[in-house]
Amino acid sequence: MSATNTPHSQKGPETTHGHHPALAHHFVSMSQQHEANILGMWVFLVTEVLFFGGMFCAYTVYRIKFNTVFQEASNQLDITLGCLNTVVLILSSLTMALAVRSAQMGKSKEILGYLAATAVLGAMFLGVKYFEWKHDFQVHLVPRADFCWEYAKEQRKHADHHDKDVAFLPKLIGKFVGHHEYDPAPTIDQIAQDQKNPESQQARMFFVLYFAMTGVHAIHMIVGFGLIAAVAFFASKNTYGPEYYTPVEVLGLYWHFVDIVWIFLFPLLYLLGAHLGAGHGH
Amino acid sequence: MSAINLDRGVGAGAVAPAHAAHEEVNYLNHETTVASWLLTLDHKRIGLLYLLTITVAFVLGGFFAGIIRLELLTPKGDLLTSDTYNKSFTAHGVVMIFLFLIPSIPAVLGNFLLPIMIGTKDVAFPRLNLLSYYIYLGGGFFLALSLLFGGVDTGWTFYTPFSSTYSNSNVMVAAIGVFVIGFSSILTGLNFIVTVHRMRAPGMHWFKMPLFVWAIYATSLVQVLGTPVVAITVALVGFERFLGVGIFDPRLGGDPILFQHLFWFYSHPAVYIMILPSLGVASELVSTFSRKPLFGYSIIACSSIAIAVFGFIVWAHHMFTSGMSSYAAMVFSLLTFSVAIPSGIKVFSWLATMFKGSISYESPMIYALGFVGLFTIGGMTGLFLSTLGTDIHLHDTYFVVAHFHYIMVGGAIMGYMGGLHYWWPKMTGKMYNEYWAKIAAALIFVGFNFTFFPQFLLGYLGMPRRYHEYPEELQVMNVLSTTGATILFLGYAVPFFYLTYSVFFGPKAPANPWGATTLEWTECTSPPSPHNFDKTPTIPHESYDYSFLSKEAASVSH
Numbered sequence: 001m002s003a004t005n006t007p008h009s010q011k012g013p014e015t016t017h018g019h020h021p022a023l024a025h026h027f028v029s030m031s032q033q034h035e036a037n038i039l040g041m042w043v044f045l046v047t048e049v050l051f052f053g054g055m056f057c058a059y060t061v062y063r064i065k066f067n068t069v070f071q072e073a074s075n076q077l078d079i080t081l082g083c084l085n086t087v088v089l090i091l092s093s094l095t096m097a098l099a100v101r102s103a104q105m106g107k108s109k110e111i112l113g114y115l116a117a118t119a120v121l122g123a124m125f126l127g128v129k130y131f132e133w134k135h136d137f138q139v140h141l142v143p144r145a146d147f148c149w150e151y152a153k154e155q156r157k158h159a160d161h162h163d164k165d166v167a168f169l170p171k172l173i174g175k176f177v178g179h180h181e182y183d184p185a186p187t188i189d190q191i192a193q194d195q196k197n198p199e200s201q202q203a204r205m206f207f208v209l210y211f212a213m214t215g216v217h218a219i220h221m222i223v224g225f226g227l228i229a230a231v232a233f234f235a236s237k238n239t240y241g242p243e244y245y246t247p248v249e250v251l252g253l254y255w256h257f258v259d260i261v262w263i264f265l266f267p268l269l270y271l272l273g274a275h276l277g278a279g280h281g282h
Numbered sequence: 283m284s285a286i287n288l289d290r291g292v293g294a295g296a297v298a299p300a301h302a303a304h305e306e307v308n309y310l311n312h313e314t315t316v317a318s319w320l321l322t323l324d325h326k327r328i329g330l331l332y333l334l335t336i337t338v339a340f341v342l343g344g345f346f347a348g349i350i351r352l353e354l355l356t357p358k359g360d361l362l363t364s365d366t367y368n369k370s371f372t373a374h375g376v377v378m379i380f381l382f383l384i385p386s387i388p389a390v391l392g393n394f395l396l397p398i399m400i401g402t403k404d405v406a407f408p409r410l411n412l413l414s415y416y417i418y419l420g421g422g423f424f425l426a427l428s429l430l431f432g433g434v435d436t437g438w439t440f441y442t443p444f445s446s447t448y449s450n451s452n453v454m455v456a457a458i459g460v461f462v463i464g465f466s467s468i469l470t471g472l473n474f475i476v477t478v479h480r481m482r483a484p485g486m487h488w489f490k491m492p493l494f495v496w497a498i499y500a501t502s503l504v505q506v507l508g509t510p511v512v513a514i515t516v517a518l519v520g521f522e523r524f525l526g527v528g529i530f531d532p533r534l535g536g537d538p539i540l541f542q543h544l545f546w547f548y549s550h551p552a553v554y555i556m557i558l559p560s561l562g563v564a565s566e567l568v569s570t571f572s573r574k575p576l577f578g579y580s581i582i583a584c585s586s587i588a589i590a591v592f593g594f595i596v597w598a599h600h601m602f603t604s605g606m607s608s609y610a611a612m613v614f615s616l617l618t619f620s621v622a623i624p625s626g627i628k629v630f631s632w633l634a635t636m637f638k639g640s641i642s643y644e645s646p647m648i649y650a651l652g653f654v655g656l657f658t659i660g661g662m663t664g665l666f667l668s669t670l671g672t673d674i675h676l677h678d679t680y681f682v683v684a685h686f687h688y689i690m691v692g693g694a695i696m697g698y699m700g701g702l703h704y705w706w707p708k709m710t711g712k713m714y715n716e717y718w719a720k721i722a723a724a725l726i727f728v729g730f731n732f733t734f735f736p737q738f739l740l741g742y743l744g745m746p747r748r749y750h751e752y753p754e755e756l757q758v759m760n761v762l763s764t765t766g767a768t769i770l771f772l773g774y775a776v777p778f779f780y781l782t783y784s785v786f787f788g789p790k791a792p793a794n795p796w797g798a799t800t801l802e803w804t805e806c807t808s809p810p811s812p813h814n815f816d817k818t819p820t821i822p823h824e825s826y827d828y829s830f831l832s833k834e835a836a837s838v839s840h
Contacts, residue, residue: 026404026481028818036406036480043472047510054514054544058529061540143527201528201535208527212518 022244034246041250045257052216052261059209059268066202073206075273076141076156078132080172082270085128086262092121093259096252103248106241111248115232118255122221122228129218131176136207138182140191143208149200151186158183210269217265220258227251308711308809323408326810328415329394330709332385335419337778339381344774346374351733351767354760359750367750368435369451375438376456380463381422383690384552386698387559388505389418389470392498394709396474398802398810399492401483401819406476414469421463428455437748439549442530442541446522454523457516464513467555471505474498485821492800492825493569493582497562500586504551504558504593512548515541542604546597554593557689558586560653560697561628567650567700568632570798572639575826578631585624592621599668603677611670618668625661629654644796645719649700652727656692660685663738678748681741684734692730699726699777706781707791708802711809714784718776725773732766799823799831 020030027033063070099114139155140148158181163171186194194200231251234240240248309326319327349370353361362370393411397404405411428434431452436445440460445453478499482491518529519541528534530541569576576582598606598614632654641647663685666672676682707713736759743759745752752760794803802810805819823830 024408025813026402026406026408032480036476039479040407040410040472040476043475043506047468047472047506050507051510051514054511054518057544058518058540061537062535065537066535144525198535205528205535208521208529212521 020243022239022246030243034244037246037250038253041253045253048220048257048261052213055209055213055216056264056268059213062202062205062209063268063272066205069199069202070206071273071276072153073203073210073273074269074271075276076139076152076203077210077270078135078175079270079274081128081132081175082266084172085125086266088121088125088128089259089262092118092125093256095121096255100245100248100252103235103240103245104242108235108238108240111235111240112232115228115235119225119228122225126218126221129214133211140186141207143204143211146186146191147200147204147207148186148191148194149197149203150194151183151190155182213265213269217258217261220261224251224255224258227254306807307811308807309812310711310809312812321412323404323412324812325393325397325405325408325411326709326814328411329390329392331415332389332393332418333709335415335422336382336385336390339377339422340774343374343378343382344771346370346377347767348771350374351764353750354752355764357752357754357757357760362750364750365435368437368748369433371748372434372437373429376425376434376460378690379438379552379556380460381425383556383694384463384467385418385470386556386694387563387701388474388498388501388555389414391494391563391698391701391705392474392501392559393470395705395802396477396495396498397481398806398814399495399800400478400481400486401801401805401815401821402477402481403813403815405473406481407473410469411473414466414473417469418463418466421459421461421466424455424459424462428452428459431455439545440516440519441545442519442522442538443532443536446519446530446541454520457520457523461513461516461520464509467505468509468513471502471509474502475506478502483818483821487821489580489583490821490825491583493565493576493579493586494559494562494800496583496586497558497565500590501555501558503587504555504590507594508548508551508555511544512552515544515548518544539601539604539606542601543598546600547594550597550600551590551593553686553689554589556694557657557697558589560657560694560701561586561589563697563701563704564632564650564653564657565628566798566800567646567704568635568654569826570704570796571644571647571650572636572641573797573828574635574639575824575828576631577634577637578627579824579826582628582631585627588624589621592617592624596621596668599673602670602673615668615670619665622661622665625657629658629661643720645716645723646700646704646796648720648723648727649696649703652723653693653696653700656688656696656727656730660688660693663688676741678746679741680737680745680747683747684737684741687734687737692734696726696730699723702781703777704796705802706784707795708806708808708810710785710788711791711807712784712788713791713795714788715780718780722773722776722780725769725776727773729766729769729771729773733763733770734766736760736762736766797828797831799826799828804831 023030023033027036095114095117099111099118102110102114136142139152140146141152162181163174166174195204228251231247234247309324319331322328322331349362350367353359353367353370355361359367393405433451434449434453434456435451436449436453440453440457478491478495521527522529522531522536528536530536530538532538565576565582596614596618598610599618602611602615663681667676667682667685703714703719740756740759740763741747743756745756791808793806793808795808796803798804801819801821805815
């Protein structure tokens with residue numbers, strides 16, 4: 001029954017003496033199981049690359065087609081918050097890597113600590129994203145019926161003018177707690193007029209891609225929280241050690257992948273128009 | 283367990299070795315509750331679950347094909363309205379491609395055989411395997427829902443902007459179905475790739491693997507690399523329909539051609555998801571029934587991978603008339619021609635294998651022979667279409683319809699039927715009626731050619747696809763085609779009866795009824811035990827070493 005070479009395998013067909021409790025019946029050894037699981041995750045990540053690839057392809061096509069407006073639209077995003085999020089996410093990858101190392105050394109408490117830190121950093125990332133998206137809703141940059149490119153540009157100009165002399169830190173804090181003064185919302189006629197403008201349509205395409213890509217990325221992070229919770233649960237039961245740490249490593253691969261997607265999204269979405277400078281309307 | 287050892291038949295030829303009188307333990311009878319089937323982690327049982335489900339899908343897709351052929355019996359649109367006709371061919375395409383052809387050989391025969399052929403107990407991720415099945419069911423549920431709500435009229439290709447803006451049918455529900463089923467296909471492919479890489483028995487080197495395994499491996503690569511792209515593409519169509527964003531809508535600056543690129547980036551390789559497994563089946567059948575090792579084994583193995591790779595760089599040949607740079611069109615035309623090379627290698631290898639082989643014409647071999655001929659015709663007519671000049675004339679005509687049916691039905695389904703007959707004794711432990719099996723194979727071959735050969739001529743004469751009316755002078759060919767479809771229907775109906783009959787009343791199958799050399803025949807009972815093997819097999823010989831087989835038989839008889 002048993003296909004292993006361990007001396008215990010002679011004892012009986014139904015029991016798995018001498019096996020690690022985590023060894024599934026159809027694997028010969030822990031190392032085979034580990035390698036299969038790791039390869040499985042890598043293959044899955046390849047499919048993820050192609051899944052995001054469809055959107056990166058659409059982005060490339062429209063960026064070439066609508067080059068100028070894409071730069072201006074990119075300039076409407078908040079580079080400071082984008083940088084902040086990049087730092088936060090890279091830090092979370094560090095804590096995830098440390099969690100894998102702790103698992104290899106069998107230190108369950110440390111695993112839990114590092115996983116918690118990863119989750120907190122991930123939550124910070126989504127928190128910042130929440131404020132960014134909220135701002136986009138307020139200035140009519142969400143690609144739906146009330147999308148209004150002129151209005152958004154005006155608001156950005158006013159805000160930059162207003163913040164011109166504010167120091168960096170208060171300005172950063174103001175992005176979360178400050179009360180922006182927006183002009184009265186554009187009328188239906190203004191919106192209708194704006195949406196006939198090709199530039200508005202092209203900017204709208206940028207924001208379609210922006211929301212699709214950052215949205216799908218955010219969904220992947222939320223899935224990551226679920227996976228972290230599951231792995232943390234097993235870590236709390238001292239499941240992992242030098243013999244068996246595969247789930248932690250698989251989770252780590254997933255998390256690093258989600259991180260790397262952001263490393264590509266950040267320059268493509270945020271830095272594309274950086275050379276235009278803050279407050280540059282046209 | 284010792285009973286299984288005694289029962290292991292090693293004899294060549296069709297004579298069943300004497301079996302122990304008592305009931306042996308196998309994967310079919312070791313647990314019999316409904317839950318043990320619906321929640322099984324056994325790759326063999328999951329294969330059978332797929333078999334039952336895709337048979338239902340095949341009947342459904344065939345029903346719509348029947349409606350289409352009935353409508354085309356007369357030049358006037360007198361059976362269906364144009365709208366119903368549009369919905370019928372869409373339903374035919376969507377059901378046959380996503381619910382039947384793509385899962386057919388990989389999910390049924392691949393699931394059942396791949397682990398056994400490489401000498402392991404199960405696929406790498408048995409729970410994921412079961413999950414794939416239920417994801418498939420979930421996607422099928424959405425597609426069924428889209429039919430119940432009144433169908434979809436876009437064609438299986440969901441071209442924008444019609445699908446995203448104008449169509450009033452249930453595009454969203456169908457798109458969700460396609461999206462969901464895609465993940466089933468991805469997870470199956472992932473499972474097989476890891477299984478082949480990490481689960482091979484000791485001694486099972488890459489170039490000792492049966493060619494069916496190579497074919498399934500190449501198929502899995504395509505599934506894993508292609509399917510995510512169509513998933514995100516239909517998701518974008520969904521965004522566009524639901525939120526009114528204009529990614530593919532020219533009124534909002536979007537580009538409908540981008541949709542076609544993204545769609546065919548998956549859907550052309552998807553053709554190879556459907557045909558590659560059949561190529562693998564054909565290799566097994568040709569070798570077994572010629573009793574000769576395959577000519578150019580390693581070349582055939584590599585040509586499967588080559589087809590998978592080439593399949594990814596030819597997608598735009600579906601778009602020669604869509605408005606594409608003529609330089610791009612030339613490159614895609616040239617690349618498309620190059621796919622013929624690995625396909626041709628396979629055909630010549632099969633012929634060389636049969637040459638001076640001792641061929642026996644059992645029903646699986648008849649399917650295999652039919653497959654080789656029809657696949658060749660289907661492939662060669664593909665060259666007409668990849669030639670830029672002739673494609674302008676033939677694009678979107680019945681020539682295209684005939685071409686891809688020669689590949690999909692003449693190729694993929696013939697291979698599936700051949701494989702099903704070949705491995706039926708292994709899967710069920712019962713022999714079917716060989717006489718009726720031969721009649722069915724002949725009916726399918728004749729019916730298929732009557733159905734689709736006239737369509738080449740119709741297409742050449744200019745009859746466009748997807749119209750339900752046509753000029754009167756084309757009626758003769760259309761009547762021929764519908765007559766052929768009726769014969770084809772009979773050909774598919776007959777196996778349903780004798781195969782079902784065999785499960786209950788068929789004689790017990792010996793372990794190796796065909797005298798084949800791969801592990802599922804030489805190391806397993808029919809049907810296999812729950813964990814396939816009593817002990818992990820060692821692989822002493824090459825995959826198609828018939829001298830080994832006769833030596834072993836001789837040593838047993840001593």
